[in-house]
Amino acid sequence: MVGIVGYGAYVPSFRIKPEEIAKIWGEEGERIKKGLGIQEKSVPALDEDAATMAVEAAKNALKVSGIDAQKIGAVYVGSESHPYAVKPTATMVAEAIGATPNTMAADLEFACKAGSAGIQICMGLVASNMINYGLAIGSDTSQGRPGDALEYTAGAGAAAYLIGREKSQVLAEIEATCSFTTDTPDFWRRQHAEFPTHGGRFTGVPAYFKHVMSATQMLFEKTNTRASDYDYFVFHQPNGKFPLEAAKKLGIDAAKLKQGLMTPVIGNTYSAASLIGLASVLDVAKAGQTILVTSFGSGAGSDSFALRVTDKIENRKKGIPLAHYVAQKEYLCYGLYVKHRRKLKSL
Amino acid sequence: MDESLAITWRRIPERYRLEGSACSKCSSNFFPPRKLCPTCRRKGTISAKTFCGKGKIYSFTEIFSPPGGFELEAPYTIAIVQLEEGPKITAQITAPHGEIKIGDPVEMVFRKIQEDGEEGLIHYGFKFRLVK
Numbered sequence A: 001m002v003g004i005v006g007y008g009a010y011v012p013s014f015r016i017k018p019e020e021i022a023k024i025w026g027e028e029g030e031r032i033k034k035g036l037g038i039q040e041k042s043v044p045a046l047d048e049d050a051a052t053m054a055v056e057a058a059k060n061a062l063k064v065s066g067i068d069a070q071k072i073g074a075v076y077v078g079s080e081s082h083p084y085a086v087k088p089t090a091t092m093v094a095e096a097i098g099a100t101p102n103t104m105a106a107d108l109e110f111a112c113k114a115g116s117a118g119i120q121i122c123m124g125l126v127a128s129n130m131i132n133y134g135l136a137i138g139s140d141t142s143q144g145r146p147g148d149a150l151e152y153t154a155g156a157g158a159a160a161y162l163i164g165r166e167k168s169q170v171l172a173e174i175e176a177t178c179s180f181t182t183d184t185p186d187f188w189r190r191q192h193a194e195f196p197t198h199g200g201r202f203t204g205v206p207a208y209f210k211h212v213m214s215a216t217q218m219l220f221e222k223t224n225t226r227a228s229d230y231d232y233f234v235f236h237q238p239n240g241k242f243p244l245e246a247a248k249k250l251g252i253d254a255a256k257l258k259q260g261l262m263t264p265v266i267g268n269t270y271s272a273a274s275l276i277g278l279a280s281v282l283d284v285a286k287a288g289q290t291i292l293v294t295s296f297g298s299g300a301g302s303d304s305f306a307l308r309v310t311d312k313i314e315n316r317k318k319g320i321p322l323a324h325y326v327a328q329k330e331y332l333c334y335g336l337y338v339k340h341r342r343k344l345k346s347l
Numbered sequence B: 001m002d003e004s005l006a007i008t009w010r011r012i013p014e015r016y017r018l019e020g021s022a023c024s025k026c027s028s029n030f031f032p033p034r035k036l037c038p039t040c041r042r043k044g045t046i047s048a049k050t051f052c053g054k055g056k057i058y059s060f061t062e063i064f065s066p067p068g069g070f071e072l073e074a075p076y077t078i079a080i081v082q083l084e085e086g087p088k089i090t091a092q093i094t095a096p097h098g099e100i101k102i103g104d105p106v107e108m109v110f111r112k113i114q115e116d117g118e119e120g121l122i123h124y125g126f127k128f129r130l131v132k
């Protein structure tokens, strides 16, 4: 039985509203809010980055699991905003949580789905008995070019999943996983480039929708299930609209997406987005309930997971719920936001 | 001035996860870690001890004129935190000066401390946040 034995999320406390950004660029805030389905987005503090947020989420996951960090056999950190181009985030995280030195570790990058790729790697290592516990983290403090549509949505957050196989510890069994992967040039950032480049409308149908829907359908076939067999769905959420559209096309009741749709209040947290959505669902799910998660990473690919919650879900009481971080907020004006995100070269 | 790589590296356990030391004979706890107990001298045995990260504000102040590398963060709060296990340590507090009182409970948080310019090392370590 391979599954989640601990999970934790983290969202920084600063927020900025689309109106505040729109004002600077002469756009209509209300129209953008409606168009993207977003009320506000999270912004990291000056001393926060993908590594520090990964540590916060990992510590929460460890609390829920009650497992000694020394027993972790692998640490994978997925991000597209690793603090260094060369020098692993995973070693810093492993050191900070006390998992070193007897552990595997590596950084992963696959746009917004490097965290879910980490879960799949840990599942394989745990199922093959190579390790007892593997820690997979998605963490991002992503940037949008000033004035670009992404500036309204690019948020910051992290989620960590401790994967194990002891029935007495698994709080959600991962019954199946599959991936749909192609080379699709929808979004990229070249080495040394400060901000990413994206294909505008091209990021929709051939990228997000094709991959999310194909992976989800592939999982339905693999597990011989259909939409009505699941209590909750979590899709990657680059904005507040895309996941709802994907659900509609797949014949999924929009109400099943609501609990896992966090982008409208924290922004797109990239590698953490679908994993934070899952954390939100796990915070309320009951034993026996089923969850389908599909991530998406530009470039492009989607990982789908079918989960079944067990009675060990009660262990979540030992952690900090996502709602705690969502509720703690302090608003920034655009000027302070520029300072926080160091968008001015002289900073 | 950039800290030497060897010093940074040696201090990772104490900075990342509050690893100090303790004396087996008199049960005194030390942070930063000591190699010799000042009371028991050679009669005590010193071993590593990781502190739980919880403590209280013992005293605090606000920094308006920061040393190099901290300009963006000013004004910020520095406090002496008394750890649950006893030792007092100086650290940055993530909350603004106006929100803090002596005696407030705090917990350790892993944050970025300083960057050695655009191409140098990024230093991480402990700060404390208010427990609400």
Ligand SMILES: [Zn+2]
Pocket: B023, B024, B025, B026, B027, B028, B037, B038, B039, B040, B041, B044
């Ligand atoms: Zn002693």
